[in-house]
Amino acid sequence: MIIASNLTKQFGKLSALDNVSVNFTKGECIALMGPNGSGKTTLIKCILGMVVPDSGFITFNDKNILHNWQYRQHIGYMPQIGRYPENMTIGQVISMIKDIRSAYNKSFDEELIESFGLNEILKKRMRTLSGGTRQKVSASLAFLFHSDVLILDEPTAGLDPVASEILKEKIKTKIKNGKLVIITSHILSDLDELATQVIYMQDGKLRFHKNINELRNETGQQKLAKAIVSLMHNHSA
Numbered sequence: 001m002i003i004a005s006n007l008t009k010q011f012g013k014l015s016a017l018d019n020v021s022v023n024f025t026k027g028e029c030i031a032l033m034g035p036n037g038s039g040k041t042t043l044i045k046c047i048l049g050m051v052v053p054d055s056g057f058i059t060f061n062d063k064n065i066l067h068n069w070q071y072r073q074h075i076g077y078m079p080q081i082g083r084y085p086e087n088m089t090i091g092q093v094i095s096m097i098k099d100i101r102s103a104y105n106k107s108f109d110e111e112l113i114e115s116f117g118l119n120e121i122l123k124k125r126m127r128t129l130s131g132g133t134r135q136k137v138s139a140s141l142a143f144l145f146h147s148d149v150l151i152l153d154e155p156t157a158g159l160d161p162v163a164s165e166i167l168k169e170k171i172k173t174k175i176k177n178g179k180l181v182i183i184t185s186h187i188l189s190d191l192d193e194l195a196t197q198v199i200y201m202q203d204g205k206l207r208f209h210k211n212i213n214e215l216r217n218e219t220g221q222q223k224l225a226k227a228i229v230s231l232m233h234n235h236s237a
């Protein structure tokens, strides 16, 4: 569904992506992991067309995404840091995003708006929101359009435990329904019950891309965090 081939991206002297190739297919939940600064967000932004790689290319359903922005209608995106017009209310932001996508979407999935309780605070202005509530708005917007692909950048960061569970259940339903979900997180425990594949990045390089069962069998560890530590240890030994 999404293929990235030999992506590189430099910011000055810093190599944010160093010859990264990945292949994502429907029905998978990809855990994109790695320490802060390893290039996860940059890779995601390349897929979204928000960062243009210096070299390499990306295809979405076999079409090069360059100058072909229509593919974005199939993606629901939750940014790591959601930036919104701060004077607008939650309700206005939701309507605005619906308007923007109205050419492609007539029906909306408002389940998260409901279960996060945003309906009760639609009149609150964005600038008054706590980090967690802002994340709830971002998550609700990402899931609003029944998208085939969901790209979630650190979705549970700042969410309270209840909200985090609600979001995880929602993600699980999407995977069951054959959508593609890509999640970055440096909190590995969040991804234990969701991921079907694991990608580990470090210093802009893709260290490995494995099926979760393969990873667990190979390391003898059930928990993602332990499995990765074990694998990295064996790699460097």
Ligand code: ADP
Pocket (backbone or CB within 6 Å): 011, 014, 015, 016, 034, 035, 036, 037, 038, 039, 040, 041, 042, 043
């Ligand atoms: P991650 O999401 O894994 O924490 P990022 O992809 O955000 O990592 O960043 C990878 C590296 O690229 C970091 O060192 C970051 O500081 C740098 N970087 C990212 N975006 C920019 C930018 N727009 N300008 C300069 N440096 C950037």
Ligand code: MG
Pocket (backbone or CB within 6 Å): 040, 041, 042, 080, 153, 184
């Ligand atoms: Mg990031």
